Amino acid sequence: MTKRRPISRPPLFIYIGAMFGVVYICLPLVSLLRNISWGSLLSQLTDGPTLSALRLSLVTSVAATVLALILGLPLAWVLARVPFRGNYLVRAFVMLPMVLPPVVGGVALLAAYGKSNGLLGALLFDSFGVQLTFSPIGVVIAEAFVALPFLVMAVEGGLRAIDSRYEELASTMGANEAKKFYLVTLRLLRPSLVAGIAVAWARALGEFGATITFAGNIQGRTQTTPLAVYLLLESDPQAAYSLSFVLLVVCVLVLISMRDRWLGSKR
């Protein structure tokens, strides 16, 4: 469907405002690039603490995305397809981490999983000696907490957009519930699922507030790339710029991979 565009041109101040909008976003990003010492970029990124932060970020963000997927897909399914009272309330709670200050999310996670007086954390520690705070698993929990709503939102939207006739057709052609799910629903959901995974992962990768509050900032153990950037800005600004550049590139790649969905190119 092509939308009808107005024929008249917008007034000048619209153009000027739009231009400043673009500059507002781009100026810091371009400045960031300007501050990178390209010659030593690789050596900075492979330096001990930097490399360990990158490695930790990669592992925890992937794990957090998997966790978000395991919890988020069923959740999105229920929200999109199971009519029940209080549906909107559940959705509101699930979406809360999107707008909640991450540090508040971290405090809430401490209240739930903290080892001394966490609602569940104390039980885990007393019964099994398991401590989630200040551990890489804590990083994963914090990242998944903020990433989950992004995944749920994308997948729920995708599920709602699926034409249910295709699923019904599959039934009439002999597909039982399981086959219908794997062969038709998941296949139709794939673009939304990929988009949801991509944004959830990007969000997990960039997580700062909840992570530092809940999992701390222990180098080699819970210090993820954003935390390392923040610290390095004091001690080794060049390394901070290099790490920021990596995060920027990753986010740009995520955005490019979803250009059809978000940027509306083509069609």
Next chain:
Amino acid sequence: MTLRLDGSVNLGTFTLKCEMASENEIIAITGPNGVGKTTLLRVLAGLVKLTSGSLVIDDQIIDDAATDEFVPAHQRNVSMVFQNETLLPFLTVRDNIAFPLRMSGMSRSQSLDLASDSISSHGISKFANLLPRELSGGQSQRVALIRAFIRQPKLVLFDEPLSALDEKARPELRNFLREQMSAVTGYKFLVTHDRQDVEQICDREIRLE
């Protein structure tokens, strides 16, 4: 052999008692918009449960609201074709035609072979590897009809399969529909607005009011 439906769903009530002497009748379902023609097909297909009454085919209870007996859609051996977008959009023509065969338990290679045979016997080999969006409306409805008859269906449920086609494509596909439907033994329903469909394809007309 009879099909007997006497029931209602929440959307509206129909008490359709159609006792068919012969399985081979092709029945036209006609009537004004919103009267429940599509709902009737969905009830027969097992996509909607009756809220009261029952559906009995060949003395077997298929759907009974009182006893909660219900044979789900995938066990009814039905073939449905809609006005448009009946093909699974992410499968090629060949894979679409093979889909019901695979669901019936046939191996992937065997089902694809059978689909290929069917494709070439219908003279549409050049479409075999195309996706539905690469076909014209008439072409994709033809593929949908071929798929509908790839395994012998017990219930043929067509919901205005020709109405989205232009005048040029319609007569040819109407002949095709007539041939294919006649060759099937089973209960055959065609929802249509078109008098020519009723007269040229169907043996009997049930008008819903």
